Every structure is written in C-alpha cells, then in structure tokens.
Amino acid sequence: MTLTPLRTVVVSALALAAAFATPAGAADLTLTPAPAKAVRAEGAFKLSAATRIHVAKGDVEARGVANQLADLIRRSRGFRPAVVEGGPTAGAIVLTREGPSGEAYKLDVSPSGVTIAAAQRAGLFYGAMSLWQLATPDETKGPVAIPAAVIEDAPRFAWRGLMVDSARHYQSIATLKATLDAMAAHKLNTFHWHLVDDQGWRLEIKKYPKLTQVGAWRVEPGAARAYPKYGGFYTQDQVRDLVAYAAARNITIVPEIETPGHALAPIVAYPELGSAPPDASKMGDWGVFPWLYNTDDATFAFLDDVLNEVMDLFPSTFIHVGGDEAIKDQWKASPKIQAKIKELGLKDEHELQSWFIQRVGKTLEKRGRRLIGWDEILEGGLAPNATVMSWRGIDGAIAAAKAGHDTVLSPHPTLYLDNRQSASPDEPTGRGKVVSLKDVYAFDPAPAQLTADQRQHILGVQANVWTEHMQTDARMQAMAFPRAVALAERGWTPEGGADWSDFARRLPAEMARLKILGVAANTVPFEPQPTLSEGEGGKTRLALSTGLGLGEIRYTLDGKAPTTVSTPYADELDLPAGTTVKARSFLDGQALGRERSWTLTPTLLHTRLSAQLKLCTEKVPLTMVDDAPRAFERRAMMFVDILNPCWIWESADLTKGAILSVRASQIPFNFQVGADRDRIPLRAPATPGGELEVRAGCAGERLAAIPLGEATKNPGLSTITSRLPARRGKVDLCLSFTAKSVDPFWAIDRVTLTPAN
Known part of the structure; x- marks a missing residue:
C-alpha cells in the first residue's frame, strides 16, 4: 500500500456512497460486506x-x-x-x-x-x-x-484491518492461514501481526538467535510451572510463505516490533539492551511491565539490524513499532538515561520516547517504509510522516488527523476483541466487559469531530485480537469471529449503507461460510441461555434468552432435536423436575448456533456459575482459566475481578437456612498492575490456610467463615461446604476469601445453595 492509492480509494468510496444505495429488491442477497x-x-x-x-x-x-x-x-x-x-x-x-x-x-x-x-x-x-x-x-x-x-x-476505507497477537499466545501457521482466508472472503486487507512483547519474541532474526532460543519461551506461573516451557516462533521461511499466502488474497501483513516498552523478552535474551536487569520469571505475567530498552547506540544498532531483517521479510509500506504503555520508571531511575535527556536538550522522558521513536523511524525511511505506532507516539512530538493507530478511544485519531497525520481507528474497548461477546458463562476466556457483535457493528470509523479535509487522514479501521487469555487457536478465532465480519462491513460498505437488521439477516449464511473456511467462530451469543427459578407447585421456572436477541427460540420437551416447526418459546415455562429441555435459535428458518440441552434437577436449579454471580466490583473483570490440571481442556473457567476477588449471590432465601457448597481454585496472581496490587482488599485469616467468608452484604454481618484447610494443598478445584443459619427475608450473600497475600488468590468456579430441610 502507498499513500496515494489509500486516499484515492477513500475518496472513490465516498463518491459511490453518495451515488448509490442498495435497493429493497436486493434484500435476498446474502453478500457481506453489503456492496455499494x-x-x-x-x-x-x-x-x-x-x-x-x-x-x-x-x-x-x-x-x-x-x-x-x-x-x-x-x-x-x-x-x-x-x-x-x-x-x-x-x-x-x-x-x-x-x-x-x-x-x-x-x-x-x-x-x-x-x-x-x-x-x-x-x-x-x-x-x-x-x-x-x-x-x-x-x-x-x-x-x-x-x-x-x-x-x-468499492471500499469505503483503504485500511480494513485485523490484528492478531502471536506474542502472548502462539498460533499455528494453519490457523493463521484460515484466519487470512476468512479475512479475504470478507474484504479485510490488512493483517497486523503482533510478534513481539514481554511474554515472547516470535520472529526468527538470523543475527540475534537468542531472541528465539531464549526470548520465545517462558515458564508459566503457579501449578503450570511444573509443565514444559510454553512458547514457539516463526521461522523466516514460514514468514515468507505466510506473506505470499496473504498477498495472494489481497492482504498486506504489517509486522509489529514493539519499542521502547513491552520489551522484557528481548531484554531477557540480551540483558545489555535493557534499562534495568530483566526478570525472566515475569514473562508469564500479564499487564504493563516496567522494562524498557535503553538509549545506547548499541541498542539502536540492534534495532536497526532487527528492523532490516523484518523489512527483508515483509514488503509492507508500514512497519508498526508499538510505542504504547512505556512506563518510564526505569528511565527516571537511570543516571545514564537522565544524562542522555540532558545531552539531547529534552524536557522529560516523554520527549525522550519521541526522540527514540523518531530515531527508529529513520531506519524505516531509508528503505522507503513508513512508521506506524499506537497513539502514545503523539506524546512529545511526532515525525511528519508517522501514522497513528488510535487505541485509547478515538481521541488519538482526532488529534493526529487535526495535526496532519494519517491515522487508523482501533479504539478500546469496542474494537478490542479480547472482551467477551455476551454475558453467558459459556463465553471463552477474556476480559469481562461485554462488547457484542452489535456493538462492533455500531462503531462508525469517521468521527464527526473532524472536517471533510481532516477525514482524508483516516486511512481506515482495525480490530485487535489480544491473546493474553486466548490460550488456544480455537479460542483466538472464536473471539475474532464473527465480530471481525461486522468490522469488515463498517470498513467497506458506504456510510449510508450500514444496517444492523440487514446485517443480522445475513448471519446464518456468514456462520456457514466461516465454518467452511475452517474458522471456529463463536456461536454462544446466538444460542438460548437458561435462567432458572422456583416455579409454582414445586416446579422449576425456566426463562430462555439469547445474548443478541436475534430470531426466535424453538424448544422440545420430548428429547427430540428442535427444528423450525418445534414449539416457539414465548414466555417462562413451569416444568417438573427431571424434564429435559432442548432449545435452539433460528433466524428466517435457519439454525443459528448450537442446540442447547438441560435436564431440570434440584442441583441445577440451586447452582450458579461464577459468571452468573454478580461481581462485587468490576475494576478488572476477567474470565480466567485455572492453572491445573495439566490437561488444558479439563481446566475450569472462572469469572473474577482480579483487583477484588469477591462475588454476590443476589436475593438468597435463607428462611430455613441453607447448605452452601462452593467449588473454587487457587490461581497465581501473575498480573503487573503497579500500585493497584497494594489496594487489593485483604482480610487477615484466622486459620493457617485462610477461610471462605460469607456475609450478608459485603459490609454486613458475617454468616460463616469456612476454613480452606486441605484445599490449600490442591492446585486444582476444591469443594468447600458449610451450613448457613436461617435468616428472615432474602439477602445478598457476599463471598470472599481471607488471605495473607494476593498471590495466590482464590477464585470461585460455581456455588450451590440448597435450602436446608
């Protein structure tokens, strides 16, 4: 891609948008993105x-x-x-x-x-x-x-991108090719490949073999520490093959080599590159790390060598250099770097980062390439031809465009596909904020705050698949699709052609195509989800809903698979214990998502998974996977606010008292959260292993303190049981754990609250 075609395409797309509209007569076409x-x-x-x-x-x-x-x-x-x-x-x-x-x-x-x-x-x-x-x-x-x-x-925007993070978790070449196939089929044309971060260096660099020999591998924390090292990297031959595969599908691969922060992995491989000694044990952590490259000439020589090998592999006009989340503590603490700031006549560390990025950019310019980085590169000044990828909302894009810089909109949280897609407990691991398919579709990449001339600097739009919590290839694809298809339509279809209802109509066809292309797209937001409560006459009351509210739910009670002629769900059902309910969503006569099945038992009625409980706070909510057992597919997923592990069972009936059974596990606190770690509430334990505390409201009376005892010796799931006293009226039960420190911390998998006889 070059600057002139980028802008030409944007202008032509806008002209088409003004000239054409898709008439109602084309409503039976299932073409996505919707054409001009x-x-x-x-x-x-x-x-x-x-x-x-x-x-x-x-x-x-x-x-x-x-x-x-x-x-x-x-x-x-x-x-x-x-x-x-x-x-x-x-x-x-x-x-x-x-x-x-x-x-x-x-x-x-x-x-x-x-x-x-x-x-x-x-x-x-x-x-x-x-x-x-x-x-x-x-x-x-x-x-x-x-x-x-x-x-x-014709496309509305020239940059229609998807970023996949291979640094945090490594994906196979076969999975990346299937992802490229799905991108191409939906006219996405830019694959931003995040190859370098604190948790791993994934690209073979011939001149610096330790980047992959050492930097591509990490020891996982907690119980997983006993397992083999996690990691992997892509050889230069594999990269050339993937670049050619993408180019044949009109996709440009834009590599990202992070600077000056997110640099623990390369500094572990070559400690002389750092501003402070590295700690390899932290490569299994998540969050924002303090390790930055130093500003020695030898470090820039290293980066020049790396970037030249990168440019030999990737013919893309743009090379992404990161620039985000560079905590300056090590620079502030280094006399050598403080002397560098003074020598250069700079005001502070922000201006030093600007100088750093611009120096890296000169290496790219020598070979006719263009630097692109996250919006932090605006801080302290920016080279004239640098391009800004705006992730902290859209403000970075607005500032860049007003300053005459090209920009790509990629805002958190809407286009950060590590956020879950619905509130269902069946969602894959990821961040706790719900960013639905409809939310992504609603995002307009052309901010109203910009004039027509300033909008010419908007190259396009991109969604990002950050993989901290996407441990498998299938989970990565499930988080990316079908939301990436919604992004594709907003990046391609003229502004006036966006229509959620019409897009939703085409979803059954889209899900079928993704399956054919070998993509494990997420079907959970389309599927019926149950809510159970006490019904009349000792029966169980069942309510069904879907995350997106599309189509209709049809169900059976006779054990047969639901079809388009099965009973349509209209309202809550009161059903006797032992009933098996099968349900499925349909849209215009086509199945959307998997068949779901439940047998109504007292245990099911009285059990809530952690994602069905209310978090006491939502500072950093995550759906996390346990670190044991060794077989990954057997590990539980738990919904937790890592800065306040605390859950609420709302409106519990303790009229007769209850038997409380909690299934939980201890998880390593492998999060780089700075001073927030010291703010995590800790209640002092009364027994050596600590207790599960149950309170009537989080600031209310303590109803039980259940010693964890032998559970502390179990790296996997343990069940903790106790009787709760009778209490008038309904109460919000607040569940949390006492502990001496935050590492490890306990997380709840599920809670069963059975009325006492």
Missing part, C-alpha cells in the same frame, strides 16, 4: 460442475484469481469448475479487465452467465469473493442457483 450498489434482476445463474471460468489468454493474474475462485467453490459446493483461457464464454463465469480500478469491481450475474470486471487484480479478487459468497448461502453441497444481480462495489 446492488440491483436484483430476474432469474438466476446455475452454477454446476459443468460451469467454466474464462480468463483472457496470457492474463496470469486473472488466471490466479480464477483458480482461487474454483478452489473455494470446490470447498463449499464439492465440485471445481474448470479454468480456461479464451474460447466461447456463453454460460460461463468470465473475468475481464474492462472495469473500475483499485479494489473496486463490477459483478454482473445473469441466467446466461457471470462477468467479473475490474482493472486491477485486487478488484478481480474481490469480485470473485462476492461471487463465491453468493454461491455459498449455506453448507449444502452440489449445484446452486445464484440470484441474478448487478453489483457495483
């Missing part, structure tokens, strides 16, 4: 094994796109159309260069044939992706009728 203009026509094109894809003789690029289209059709329909050069084109799919420029394309589908027209390869590719989507409305194999339509399309 789509007009339905009569009839359909029959795609079958006999269909041919035609390209002009000698057009190597068009033939490559045609083969990609044929391969995708084979994956989804089970047959592969032949690709031919020249010859008669009646009844065929034809790729022609007589079309719009850049990433724009025209797709004409009629009963007699299909034409994909674009001047450049990118446009041909996106036209092919649109045709494949229209040919893949579901997972059905065999021939398909593609609705006749004329589509004229």
